[in-house]
Amino acid sequence: MSQNPSIIPLPVSCRLTGGAPFPIAGDTVIVAADPALKGTANQLAKILGVKVADRAPAGGNAIALRVDPALGAKLGGEGYMLTASAGGVEIRGGGPAGVFYGAQSLRQLLPPDVERFGWRAGGAGVQVPAIEIEDRPRFTWRGSLLDVSRHFSPVAEVKKYIDTLALHKMNVFQWHLVDDQGWRIEIKKYPKLTSVAAWRENTTQVGAEQSFDDVPHGGFYTQDEVRDVVAYAAERFVTVVPEIEVPGHSSAALTAYPEFGNTDAPGYAPKIQNRWAIFPETYAPKPATLQFLDDVFTEVLALFPSKFIHVGGDEAMKDQWEASPTTQAFMKANQLKDGHEVQSWFIRRTENFLAARGRRLIGWDEIQEGGLAPGAAMMAWRDVKWAIEAARMGHDVVMAPTSHTYFDYTEGTAEEEGGAIGTQTTLEKVYSFDPISPELQPQYHGRVLGAQGQLWRERMPSLALVEHRAYPRLSALAEVVWTPPEKKDFADFRRRLSWLLARFDRLGVNYRRPRA
Numbered sequence: 001m002s003q004n005p006s007i008i009p010l011p012v013s014c015r016l017t018g019g020a021p022f023p024i025a026g027d028t029v030i031v032a033a034d035p036a037l038k039g040t041a042n043q044l045a046k047i048l049g050v051k052v053a054d055r056a057p058a059g060g061n062a063i064a065l066r067v068d069p070a071l072g073a074k075l076g077g078e079g080y081m082l083t084a085s086a087g088g089v090e091i092r093g094g095g096p097a098g099v100f101y102g103a104q105s106l107r108q109l110l111p112p113d114v115e116r117f118g119w120r121a122g123g124a125g126v127q128v129p130a131i132e133i134e135d136r137p138r139f140t141w142r143g144s145l146l147d148v149s150r151h152f153s154p155v156a157e158v159k160k161y162i163d164t165l166a167l168h169k170m171n172v173f174q175w176h177l178v179d180d181q182g183w184r185i186e187i188k189k190y191p192k193l194t195s196v197a198a199w200r201e202n203t204t205q206v207g208a209e210q211s212f213d214d215v216p217h218g219g220f221y222t223q224d225e226v227r228d229v230v231a232y233a234a235e236r237f238v239t240v241v242p243e244i245e246v247p248g249h250s251s252a253a254l255t256a257y258p259e260f261g262n263t264d265a266p267g268y269a270p271k272i273q274n275r276w277a278i279f280p281e282t283y284a285p286k287p288a289t290l291q292f293l294d295d296v297f298t299e300v301l302a303l304f305p306s307k308f309i310h311v312g313g314d315e316a317m318k319d320q321w322e323a324s325p326t327t328q329a330f331m332k333a334n335q336l337k338d339g340h341e342v343q344s345w346f347i348r349r350t351e352n353f354l355a356a357r358g359r360r361l362i363g364w365d366e367i368q369e370g371g372l373a374p375g376a377a378m379m380a381w382r383d384v385k386w387a388i389e390a391a392r393m394g395h396d397v398v399m400a401p402t403s404h405t406y407f408d409y410t411e412g413t414a415e416e417e418g419g420a421i422g423t424q425t426t427l428e429k430v431y432s433f434d435p436i437s438p439e440l441q442p443q444y445h446g447r448v449l450g451a452q453g454q455l456w457r458e459r460m461p462s463l464a465l466v467e468h469r470a471y472p473r474l475s476a477l478a479e480v481v482w483t484p485p486e487k488k489d490f491a492d493f494r495r496r497l498s499w500l501l502a503r504f505d506r507l508g509v510n511y512r513r514p515r516a
Ligand code: ACM
Pocket: 314, 315, 364, 381
């Protein structure tokens, strides 16, 4: 058979060996002796409707999962080999993550109906074609951001979002927990962040932004819920990177605790925002505020094991720093000549705080203004040129440009979509993206950790709308960050995509049907 099997993202190499297939039925057993593989084994068993055992039954009939350190030396911990023949299926991973990714490929070798009916989807059973797959990702950061500030999603929706990422072998979930329109994470030391800053009275209306609904909106995650989501994601080899915005996008926090802002700036009156814009509120560089930020990050670090912590850093207006006599005096005392340097001072301080605790700071490309903190990584959103510059200066970068990875930007034309923001970002355009810009010299390629797709939710109140904007563009991005560029082929992707969309139908993922 010359066609690629319908796996997205496309594996590095697949060979249909032409032998008899392996049948999966009620007596098939998933064998996983390694405790590190129990989660993957149980998840796969649940989908297929079969049992997990520590040892293969007499006579085979098993899907064997194991970690193979020698394979890890060759393909890395996220690499795997999947071999299927009449006698059985074996998934060997370079590490536990590799085994998980092999299991996602196995799922996609089976008919979409397995997602609902397990092995019974095929009546007497389903068949795995005789195949050998060797696979590993191109990039280590295969991410997606979900904004839960502009519109909130309860835990069950967040888990569903993570499930769909994991099916695509995406491994970073950036949880945008904080913004002007709502603070969404419980911080025990500052209860007003959730009693006050998590709630707004009303919201500007899509398509009529001067008018407001009369529906209060809000919500937050308790620390127990956060731990639950982090653990759930970890079982799917997804790292949750929290985003806590510093020093801007802080209207909600400053509504709850106005004393941490530039209180002597004329007209200072923070309010939790109910519309979409950039607002002048910023944290003030004074001891009480710095203590507040340290306290918040201390609680955040206890909840999120991620090495990287995202501190936002985008779109911080400088007006209130310039208008506040106290901040002006601070700037003078610290030889900061303008607002850009205040921004940079905040980011450097936060970077030191995180580094002292064994973590790394990542922030949006504005963190470069006024000088990038030495160990900081950058996420480029306005233009990849910022990342190219940062990579050349020795910083790790993640590509998240509006041009290709902002999935709040519409896929169709403005007429088709009933209005649009940003540029039209088609499926093919997303697919064409290469995180390694041709302008970046080879010696800096290793600085590009990967890419990320953004789901900002100003205009997406429901998860159904999020999924409609996300998919299948995020499926295309998954292939961008996984598959070797020389193997990418849009026509072949479209063919394989029809199978993935059928799978989405069974999983209840509300994707946008691509044009024929
Ligand atoms: C951003 O879109 N402000 C990162």
